[in-house]
Amino acid sequence: MTVGIRYDWQPTEILTIYNTPFLELIYQAATVHRQYHQPQQIQVCKLISIKTGACPEDCGYCAQSSRYKTEVKPEALLQKETVINIAKTAKESGVSRVCMGAAWREVRDNSQFEEVLDMVKDVTGMGLEVCCTLGMLTENQAKRLEDAGLYAYNHNLDTSEEYYSTVITTRTYGDRLNTIANVRQTNVTVCSGGILGLGENVSDRVGMLHTLSNLQPHPESVPINILSQVPGTPLENQPDVPIWDVVRMIATARIIMPKSDVRLSAGRARLSQVEQALCFMAGANSIFSSDDNKMLTVTTPCPDYDADKEMLNLLGLEMRPPFQKQEKTPTPAMI
Numbered sequence: 001m002t003v004g005i006r007y008d009w010q011p012t013e014i015l016t017i018y019n020t021p022f023l024e025l026i027y028q029a030a031t032v033h034r035q036y037h038q039p040q041q042i043q044v045c046k047l048i049s050i051k052t053g054a055c056p057e058d059c060g061y062c063a064q065s066s067r068y069k070t071e072v073k074p075e076a077l078l079q080k081e082t083v084i085n086i087a088k089t090a091k092e093s094g095v096s097r098v099c100m101g102a103a104w105r106e107v108r109d110n111s112q113f114e115e116v117l118d119m120v121k122d123v124t125g126m127g128l129e130v131c132c133t134l135g136m137l138t139e140n141q142a143k144r145l146e147d148a149g150l151y152a153y154n155h156n157l158d159t160s161e162e163y164y165s166t167v168i169t170t171r172t173y174g175d176r177l178n179t180i181a182n183v184r185q186t187n188v189t190v191c192s193g194g195i196l197g198l199g200e201n202v203s204d205r206v207g208m209l210h211t212l213s214n215l216q217p218h219p220e221s222v223p224i225n226i227l228s229q230v231p232g233t234p235l236e237n238q239p240d241v242p243i244w245d246v247v248r249m250i251a252t253a254r255i256i257m258p259k260s261d262v263r264l265s266a267g268r269a270r271l272s273q274v275e276q277a278l279c280f281m282a283g284a285n286s287i288f289s290s291d292d293n294k295m296l297t298v299t300t301p302c303p304d305y306d307a308d309k310e311m312l313n314l315l316g317l318e319m320r321p322p323f324q325k326q327e328k329t330p331t332p333a334m335i
Contacts, residue, residue, distance in 0.1 A: 226267025
């Protein structure tokens with residue numbers, strides 16, 4: 001089978017890839033990965049919660065929803081100086097992308113958005129890639145973020161269109177796709193993926209990958225998140241996702257979206273170094289790291305900078321610099 005850049009993947013094809021015998025699947029994904037990426041490089045990212053808690057949405061997995069009683073205490077928008085200092089520490093630790101997340105349903109044209117635009121300008125000015133995840137976005141707001149220097153916008157699909165309303169009722173799948181379409185009216189890159197462990201089945205996972213792989217162009221970043229069960233949320237009692245499922249999703253995403261960065265995101269803290277190495281072998285080339293053992297909130301643990309440096313050194317991997325474009329023109333993978 002020849003794998004090039006395609007936008008017409010069918011669910012049956014994706015399911016066949018997902019169900020490939022495990023070691024063969026890793027081999028195929030690793031082959032594709034080496035044709036489109038530098039396999040020894042991992043991009044290390046830092047996620048900053050610039051506005052925590054009190055979100056009006058009802059996402060069943062989220063500690064920041066105002067509808068659930070969790071450990072998260074609502075906080076005001078961080079001061080720009082605080083964000084700059086966090087970004088500075090991250091850069092000194094080898095981080096090349098800083099992601100700023102706000103617990104908003106949507107961006108509003110107000111003074112807080114103006115403050116976020118200033119944050120984007122200043123962190124970009126430090127020589128870092130800046131990604132934002134601020135909720136739904138109009139085309140005009142996307143263009144303003146572009147003018148501020150934004151490198152990427154994250155807006156996850158979470159799961160399949162069919163299963164989506166089981167997890168979230170306060171917005172629709174169409175709302176998600178519309179925001180991605182608005183970002184595509186700019187030069188800002190798209191970061192969109194999903195979460196494993198929401199109670200979905202394999203067909204839902206395939207459905208999400210089908211939607212992403214039929215976007216033209218593919219998202220430049222595809223985060224694969226593993227549910228962190230948050231006490232107080234509807235999904236607090238979901239079972240852990242087996243590592244085999246995580247690796248299968250990463251490998252499948254790598255094969256059908258060869259040029260995209262596949263980001264091993266939330267939930268990585270519970271994976272061993274060996275399990276993470278399997279994910280890297282299967283095509284993951286980005287992780288989130290931290291200096292406070294938190295990814296986004298107090299309930300989402302994240303490995304720290306020192307532990308991640310130790311792991312990358314052990315595996316002979318290096319941190320990828322910011323704004324690095326792929327130089328080589330790949331040939332289709334023969335697998």
